[in-house]
Amino acid sequence: MRNAPYRPSRRSKPRGRTVVFSLVCICLAALFPSQACGRTGGSAAQTPHRDFRHAETPAVSDLRSSYAAIDAGIRVGYFGPFQSDHDTDTSAWLAAEMAREDVAGECLDGRILKLAPSWSDSPWTGGAAGLTDLIFRQQAVGIICGMDGEATHLAETLVAKAHIPLLSAVSTAKSVNLANVPWTFSVLPGDHLIAPPLAVRLSASARSLAVISGSDHDSRGFWQELRPHLPADAITLAGLWTVQGIGTEEERSLSEIAAKIVAASPDCVLVTAKPNSAGRAVAALRAAGYSGLIATDARGGRRAFLESAGDWAEGIICPFVVQPSDKLVDWFTRFESRFNRKADYAAAAAYDASCILFRAAIRASSPQEPFLDRANIVLAIRGLSPYSGITGRIEWDDLGANRRPAEVGVIRGGTLWPTPAAAD
Structure with missing residues (x-):
């Protein structure tokens, strides 16, 4: 007779609770490897301890x-x-x-x-x-x-x-x-499929780039993924600023960053941050008088970004991570x-x-x-x-x-279009 499979007891709560703290510690170490290993500084594109894309996946x-x-x-x-x-x-x-x-x-x-x-x-x-x-x-x-x-x-x-x-x-x-x-x-x-086409587009449109980044994991990770794809002889980095705080502290931080970027006058600004914060960054840039090209990571296609940026979102370059279709x-x-x-x-x-x-x-x-x-x-x-x-x-x-690659789109009329030609 075939044995019944193991069924975890509904009263076995200690099993779950005992692993939570240790798992959180492991997560923190994985998310902040440089701190966990005692490293500081270093180049923008760090070599990982081990890249599992080149390792054999368990069957x-x-x-x-x-x-x-x-x-x-x-x-x-x-x-x-x-x-x-x-x-x-x-x-x-x-x-x-x-x-x-x-x-x-x-x-x-x-x-x-x-x-x-x-x-x-x-x-x-x-x-x-x-x-x-x-x-x-x-x-x-x-x-x-x-x-x-x-x-x-x-x-x-x-x-x-x-x-x-x-x-x-x-x-x-x-x-x-x-x-x-x-x-x-x-x-x-x-991001490894999003960054290359965006880098091509930025390199063709700008000779200098400033970056506004959130302090979160995804924002830092996207910039680290994008930067190696930007040829140094085609586009120079005018500066990188990290948004600080929340609420009024964030508002003050964005105002200061926007003023510095206007003074630096780069051809393009990349905003990589959480959707609401990124939208406020765009609004701060335009309100400060910056009139150059603005690009975002994929989160520029979120409704929260579009609503936060409002009319300032017009013309922003943004990755397009879905395939347009009648079904969609x-x-x-x-x-x-x-x-x-x-x-x-x-x-x-x-x-x-x-x-x-x-x-x-x-x-x-x-x-x-x-x-x-x-x-x-x-x-x-x-x-x-x-x-x-x-x-x-x-x-x-x-x-x-x-495996599907991403495209680069543009925001027109509050909608992200897959290509600039599709928005005309």
């Missing part, structure tokens, strides 16, 4: 089994803001819920699909505890991360220990897929009609991530079985590639990153 067939109870339904966890008091923009969560409903409508065997959210304003403490609860107590079969690279790294460290698939829906941070964790997948093209336009229309708000690329990517994870879980399970091996979900996620999503083609490389 998914060798993944350790990890069982989740599905007798009460297939439950997927969502890690990201899902209430307005967490974040004014909860579009990614709403899109993930839309996907659950759409996939549930395809199920002919009556299986129940559930989406369980978790988030905290302090992701390194409350967020880690919430993720642990999703995985061990609520028995989620997989996790969708609807936040930035820093939150995704936290989730990644937990799923690597718990052996549960993670789909990064929003982050473009290349580092998410450099930890050699075969449980992790990224829906959007990474129809989905944007359906989303706006239902929720009375506009969606952006992050919401569309969260929809794709949710569809992929639910469909993979259905493919990997049987209505007659009360347990589901999460390792089989990873195999099913791999088997769905290449996947035709509303954001375009999703095809995993060996480390779970999407």
Whole structure:
């Protein structure tokens, strides 16, 4: 007789709690390697201790089994803001819920699909505890991360220990897929695919560049990824400034930075920061009298950036990380009609991530079985590639990153167009 798979006790809370602190420490070391190793300064493009893109990826067939109870339904966890008091923009969560409903409508065997959210304003403490609860107590079969690279790294460290698939829906941070964790997948093209075409565009349009960067993980990482692609003989760096503080302190910091940039008079300014902060940086630059070219990272396509920058966003150069199609336009229309708000690329990517994870879980399970091996979900996620999503083609490389390259677009009339010609 076949033995029943191991089912974690619903009272085994200490197992989750005991790993939270150590995992947070590991995450901090991974996110700030120079501090962890005692290094200071150094060149802009540092050589990593080990780049797993050149290492052999563990075979998914060798993944350790990890069982989740599905007798009460297939439950997927969502890690990201899902209430307005967490974040004014909860579009990614709403899109993930839309996907659950759409996939549930395809199920002919009556299986129940559930989406369980978790988030905290302090992701390194409350967020880690919430993720642990999703995985061990609520028995989620997989996790969708609807936040930035820093939150995704936290989730990644937990799923690597718990052996549960993670789909990064929003982050473009290349580092998410450099930890050699075969449980992790990224829906959007990474910064390593975004930076080269943006560098070509900037080099053709400007001879000097100033940079405004946020202090967060994704902002620093994007600039480190972009800088090696900017030829020193074609474009010079006029200065790099980091935005400091929040609220009035941030406002003062942006005003001072804008004044210095106007005095330096570079041909172009790159703004790489969180969407709201980046929008305020653009507004500060234009209000200070800067009239040159402005470019952003992929987050310039977020609704939060477009609303924060307002009319100042006109003409900004921005990476375009989705593939334009009638299917995408129809989905944007359906989303706006239902929720009375506009969606952006992050919401569309969260929809794709949710569809992929639910469909993979259905493919990997049987209505007659009360347990589901999460390792089989990873195999099913791999088997769905290449996947035709509303954001375009999703095809995993060996480390779970999407192979599809990004384009460069421009903002016209409050909308990001894939190419300047498309906006004419």
